[in-house]
Structure formats: C-alpha cells, structure tokens
Amino acid sequence: MPLTTTAEAIRSMEIRGAGRIARAAAGALRDHAEMISTDNFTGFRDGMYQAADLLRSTRPTAVSLPNAIHIVMRDLRTATDATDARNGIIRNAEAFIRSSEAAVRTIGMIGANQIRDGDTILTHCNSEAALACIIEAKKQGKEIEVFATEVRPWNQGRLTIEVLNHHEIPTHFIVDSAVRSFINDVDLAIAGADAISADGSVINKIGTSQIALAAHEARTKMIIAAETYKFAPLSSIGLEIPVEERPGSEVLADEIAQKYPFVRVRNPVFDRTPGTYIDLIVTEEGVIPPEYAPLIIREHLGWRVSDLDSHLFGT
Numbered sequence: 001m002p003l004t005t006t007a008e009a010i011r012s013m014e015i016r017g018a019g020r021i022a023r024a025a026a027g028a029l030r031d032h033a034e035m036i037s038t039d040n041f042t043g044f045r046d047g048m049y050q051a052a053d054l055l056r057s058t059r060p061t062a063v064s065l066p067n068a069i070h071i072v073m074r075d076l077r078t079a080t081d082a083t084d085a086r087n088g089i090i091r092n093a094e095a096f097i098r099s100s101e102a103a104v105r106t107i108g109m110i111g112a113n114q115i116r117d118g119d120t121i122l123t124h125c126n127s128e129a130a131l132a133c134i135i136e137a138k139k140q141g142k143e144i145e146v147f148a149t150e151v152r153p154w155n156q157g158r159l160t161i162e163v164l165n166h167h168e169i170p171t172h173f174i175v176d177s178a179v180r181s182f183i184n185d186v187d188l189a190i191a192g193a194d195a196i197s198a199d200g201s202v203i204n205k206i207g208t209s210q211i212a213l214a215a216h217e218a219r220t221k222m223i224i225a226a227e228t229y230k231f232a233p234l235s236s237i238g239l240e241i242p243v244e245e246r247p248g249s250e251v252l253a254d255e256i257a258q259k260y261p262f263v264r265v266r267n268p269v270f271d272r273t274p275g276t277y278i279d280l281i282v283t284e285e286g287v288i289p290p291e292y293a294p295l296i297i298r299e300h301l302g303w304r305v306s307d308l309d310s311h312l313f314g315t
Contacts, residue, residue: 003032003051010065011058013154018194018230019104019128022068023097025055029072030093033086044082048073048089060242061203061270062194063232067301071096071229103227103284108132111190111225111282112140119187122147122179122215125205126156126163127192129225133282134190135167145170147182151205153250153267176207180214189215193226193281197235198297200275200290202226203243206268212277225282228300236297244269 001009006028009015015024032051036044052069059065072092079085111133115121119137121144123130137144146164148171151157157173164171174182183189189211195203202208202224215222232241248257248265257265275290285300 001028001031003028003054007054007058010055016154016156017126017128018062018064018192019100019227021059021062022064022229023100025065026068026072026093026096026100028055029069030090033089033093036086039082041079041082041085044085045076045079048076048085059244061244062230063241064194064227064230067229067231067233068096068100100227100229103229104128104132106284107225107227107282108136110284110287111223112136112142114190114221114223114280114282114287115142115144115188117142118144120145120147120185122149122183122186122189122211122220123160124149124157124189124191124208124211125151126159127225129227129282130190130192131160131163133223133225134164134169138167138169145172147172147174147179147186149174149176149179149207149211151207152176156205176210179207179211183211183214183218183220186215186218186220188221188223190223190225193224193230194270195241196224196226196231196281196290196293196296197241197272198232198294199235200278200281200293202273202275202278202281202290203241203270204273206271209271209273209277212273216277221279222277223280223282224278228283228285228296231293231296231301233297233301236294243272 006024010021036047038044052073056066056069075088076085079088107129115137146169148160149157161171161173191204191208193202193204212222245268248267251267252265278290281288
C-alpha cells in the first residue's frame with residue numbers, strides 16, 4: 001500500500017486500533033524505504049523524515065504511532081549510507097511488526113490468568129489485547145460470558161461481538177450508557193489503551209473513564225491490557241497527550257445539524273482514566289500496577305530525556 005494511502009486510511013479510521021495503526025505505519029515506512037531508489041544518503045534520509053512526519057500527523061492521541069515510527073527510524077542517525085539506512089529501516093520495521101503481534105498473544109496468555117472460571121467480563125471498544133485475554137480464557141476451558149458496549153459513534157462494538165461470536169462466547173451487547181445498570185452483574189472489566197501516561201493514567205476510547213468509575217463504585221476489578229509501546233515517553237517530562245476530537249458530522253449529519261444553529265456537536269474520541277481507578281495493567285512484560293508506568297518507559301522502551309528531540313522529530 002503506498003505511503004499516502006496508508007496515511008489516509010489511518011486518518012479516516014479505515015485502519016483503527018492502536019496496535020493495527022502502529023503495524024500499518026511500520027509497514028508503510030518499510031515499503032517506502034524500498035521504493036526510494038536514490039543512493040544519495042541525504043536524499044534518502046530526507047525522504048524518510050517526510051514520510052515519518054506524514055504518518056505521525058494522522059492521529060494525535062495513540063502514542064503507538066509515534067513510538068512505532070521512532071523504533072523503525074531509530075538507526076537512521078547512525079547509518080553510513082543510503083543502503084545501510086534502508087536496510088536498517090526494513091529490519092526494524094519487520095522486527096516491530098513481529099514483536100507487536102507476539103505481544104498481543106503474550107498479553108492474552110497473561111491476562112487470561114486474571115479471569116476465573118464462571119466470570120462475567122465487561123469490555124469496551126475493539127481492543128486486540130483485551131480480546132486476546134478473553135479468547136485465551138475461553139480456550140482454556142473457562143466458562144465465561146461478556147458484556148460488550150456499542151461504542152458510539154463508530155460502533156466498534158460490532159467488531160467486538162463479531163469476534164466473540166466467532167469464538168462462541170456468550171455475549172450481551174449493550175449501549176454505552178447502560179454500563180452502570182449492568183456493572184453489578186460483572187466480575188471484571190477489561191479494556192485496551194491508546195496511550196498510558198507516566199502517572200499511570202490511561203487514554204482510551206471515550207467512555208472508558210465512565211466504565212472505570214462505575215467499576216470503582218461497584219468494587220469491580222478494572223484491568224487495562226496494553227503493549228509496552230503504548231506507554232507515552234514524553235509524558236515523563238510533563239507533556240500532555242492530546243485528546244483527538246473528530247468532526248461533529250460523525251455524530252449528527254451536517255444536513256440535520258444545520259437545523260440547529262445554536263448547537264455545537266462535540267465528538268472527543270478518547271478520555272483519560274486516572275490510575276487510581278485501574279487495578280492492573282497487563283503487558284507482554286507481565287502484570288504491573290499503574291504506578292509502575294515510568295519503569296516501563298525507562299526500562300522497556302529505553303527512553304531517556306536526552307531522546308527528546310529524536311522522539312519528537314524522528315531524527
């Protein structure tokens with residue numbers, strides 16, 4: 001897929017989900033590196049930086065995107081020529097895609113240990129990692145059932161119930177606002193993450209924070225399932241993760257909205273859940289409490305404050 005096509009697919013949400021976005025970006029950088037035919041190192045480097053900037057601009061919140069770009073591009077500064085640089089990008093991209101896919105499988109196995117036989121689980125949006133935990137629990141022979149939310153306005157919950165139905169997992173499909181009505185019927189809530197801050201707070205699909213609040217009130221365990229590359233390095237120095245707000249037309253069609261000139265439709269895609277409302281974060285490196293987020297950023301992403309410029313600008 002050409003770079004511009006991939007970028008537009010990410011921007012338009014044809015490609016969605018933090019892990020899928022990250023792998024798509026890595027694959028696009030690999031393919032673009034193969035397509036740039038010049039043997040001039042400066043020309044190749046500048047072309048790759050432009051490609052990285054285009055991809056980075058598509059979705060502002062999911063840190064899996066800039067983290068994936070940083071991982072794929074990290075050897076470009078030390079490359080000796082265009083061939084060396086091209087080979088490094090291809091090697092890093094393919095390694096990232098493999099490790100991303102393996103991380104989901106590992107999270108599934110670790111997360112399934114948090115699910116008991118007979119549990120009822122609430123999940124929100126269409127998280128690969130969260131679903132991997134539920135599916136693995138089913139494969140282990142545990143009798144489980146699931147409450148899955150609708151996830152307005154893009155209805156990602158329909159993708160979730162398709163997966164759950166395929167695995168023959170009994171599922172209740174509910175509107176987002178019904179979570180509190182059913183929370184006392186739930187033993188465990190599990191969601192994914194688009195970004196995890198150094199303070200342990202989680203940015204995920206809008207509605208996650210309300211689920212966590214309802215779970216906290218009901219004393220229901222709240223778990224986040226997320227790959228380590230979804231932790232946000234720049235949050236370590238106090239930079240806020242921007243929360244994307246998409247066009248109101250996704251909620252109310254323009255031809256209807258124009259009838260209400262004094263009404264502004266608000267459509268934030270994500271919200272922030274405080275770490276105090278999260279019991280555990282399941283990663284491919286193991287289960288951690290939210291307050292251990294800085295350790296993941298430092299030890300597993302290998303990020304230091306000295307990396308600030310390279311992380312921001314892909315250099």
